[in-house]
Amino acid sequence: xxxxxxxSRQNPLIKRFRRVRxxxxxxxxxxxxxxxxxxxxxxxxxxxxxxxxxALESTDRGLALLDALQSIPCRGAxxxxxxxxxxxxxxxxxxxxxxxxxxxxxxxxxxxxxSTLIIIADQLQDPGNMGTLIRTAEAxxxxxxxxxxxxxDPFNHKALRASMGAAFRLPIATDFTPDAIAALxxxxxxxxxxxxxxxxxxxxxxxxxxxxPAVMVYTEADLTKPFAITLGGxxxxxxxxxxxxxxxxxxxxxxxxxxxxNVATAAAILIYEAARQRAFHFKSASPKKRP
Numbered sequence: 001x002x003x004x005x006x007x008s009r010q011n012p013l014i015k016r017f018r019r020v021r022x023x024x025x026x027x028x029x030x031x032x033x034x035x036x037x038x039x040x041x042x043x044x045x046x047x048x049x050x051x052x053x054x055a056l057e058s059t060d061r062g063l064a065l066l067d068a069l070q071s072i073p074c075r076g077a078x079x080x081x082x083x084x085x086x087x088x089x090x091x092x093x094x095x096x097x098x099x100x101x102x103x104x105x106x107x108x109x110x111x112x113x114x115s116t117l118i119i120i121a122d123q124l125q126d127p128g129n130m131g132t133l134i135r136t137a138e139a140x141x142x143x144x145x146x147x148x149x150x151x152x153d154p155f156n157h158k159a160l161r162a163s164m165g166a167a168f169r170l171p172i173a174t175d176f177t178p179d180a181i182a183a184l185x186x187x188x189x190x191x192x193x194x195x196x197x198x199x200x201x202x203x204x205x206x207x208x209x210x211x212x213p214a215v216m217v218y219t220e221a222d223l224t225k226p227f228a229i230t231l232g233g234x235x236x237x238x239x240x241x242x243x244x245x246x247x248x249x250x251x252x253x254x255x256x257x258x259x260x261x262n263v264a265t266a267a268a269i270l271i272y273e274a275a276r277q278r279a280f281h282f283k284s285a286s287p288k289k290r291p
Contacts, residue, residue, distance in 0.1 A: 001050060001069050003076035009086040013077055017051065017087040020099050021157065029155045031098040032088055034065055039165030041065075046101040047074040053084045055095035062095065089157050102155060103168065110144035110173040111184045116226045117274055118190065119145040120181060122242045123233035124263060127152050131162020132264035133231065134170055140271035141282040144171035146181055146228075148242065178241035185228050193221070194230040194238045194246040195266050218250040223274035231267050 006013060021030040028048065031037050034056075040047070050069055056062040069076070079087070087097050111118055119137045124130050130152050137145050145154070152159060154172050185192055230246065232238030237260070238246070252261060252269055261269075275282070 001072050001074055001076040003078055006051075006077045006079045006083060009083055011083075013049065013051075013075075014079075014083060014086055017049075017097060017099065021087070021089055023153065023156070027102050029100050029102045029160070030089070030157055031100060031160070032090060032096070032157065033094045033161075034061060034096060036160060036165065037069075037096055037098050038065060039168050040098070040100055041068055041072075043165070043168035045103065045168060047072050047098055048101060049075045049077065049099045051077040051079050051084065051087055051097050053079055053081050053093075053095040055081065065096065103172070105144070105171045105173045107146065107173050107176055107180060107184055110146055110171045111181075111188055111190065111228070112143070113188050115143040115188065115190065116278075117142045117271070118185075118228040119267070119271070120192070120228055120230040120242065121145060121147045121151050121154075122178075122230050122239055123148060123150045123236075124231065125152050126234055126263075127156045127158035128162045129234065129262065129264045130154055130156070131159040131164075131167070133267050134159070134163040134172070135166040136264065136268045136271055138166040138170045140268075140275050141278075141280075142170070142271065144173070146176060147172075147174045148178055148181065148239070149175050151175070178239070178245060181228075182242075182245040188226075190226045190228050191247045192228045192230060192242070192245050193248050193250055194243060195232065195250055195252070195263075195270060215249040215251050218252055218270055218273055221248065221250055223270075223277045227274075229267075229270055229274075231263050234263055 019025055020028045031040055052066065056066055084093050084095060119142050121130065121133060134145060134154060147154065154167055154174060160167055182192060230238050230242050250270060252266060
């Protein structure tokens with residue numbers, strides 16, 4: 001890492017950090033904080049730039065991180081606290097931020113014949129829920145996660161923090177149409193199931209009742225075979241485009257008067273039911289090197 005000293009908030013590199021943080025550069029990801037950058041290093045992420053303040057050098061953990069970054073071929077910037085405040089998204093930054101290349105998987109790189117459990121995030125909007133879903137998917141042995149269009153970016157800085165580094169390890173393909181996802185799932189022999197969405201104001205799950213799949217209590221479904229489970233948006237549930245392609249809806253029983261569960265909570269219940277039925281035979285938890 002080649003280090004230069006930057007003292008001005010108007011420096012082009014500092015402006016670049018702010019652009020990446022805002023999501024203006026889709027092929028790059030903004031990271032902030034020791035933990036996230038440690039996770040990215042361990043997962044083999046491609047670092048472009050690192051900015052750090054003297055505060056990073058005041059702890060043993062910070063010094064260890066800085067030492068690890070020295071061997072990374074990227075640009076480094078030693079900045080003041082005031083400059084870091086202009087870079088950071090949090091109110092109390094930890095003294096280090098970075099720009100990395102966005103990990104990229106195409107759809108066939110996630111949905112394969114070897115996959116036994118895939119998560120489809122369909123129009124989720126809350127980054128906290130997205131991050132928790134990614135973390136749960138990794139912990140529960142999912143092979144990867146796919147998002148449909150109009151879904152929050154899994155590499156949004158709030159989603160990244162909620163995922164606790166899982167987004168660097170779990171293969172994630174983003175922004176695909178339901179048609180493309182369903183076609184590949186069918187080709188790979190992977191049925192799509194969906195968490196049962198609420199039916200606002202009496203609206204049926206699917207407009208054409210003749211095409212509606214069966215609804216099963218999740219504990220009664222055979223989840224030992226390969227399948228892709230779809231979790232819908234927080235407000236409306238699974239979209240009609242995905243619902244019409246599902247082979248079955250999985251229902252989670254709830255007490256009277258309760259309309260729905262938080263989507264991340266529902267995901268945890270369904271993912272771990274699949275893991276239970278599979279006797280918790282997880283793959284190795286070692287980090288995957290990202291392409």
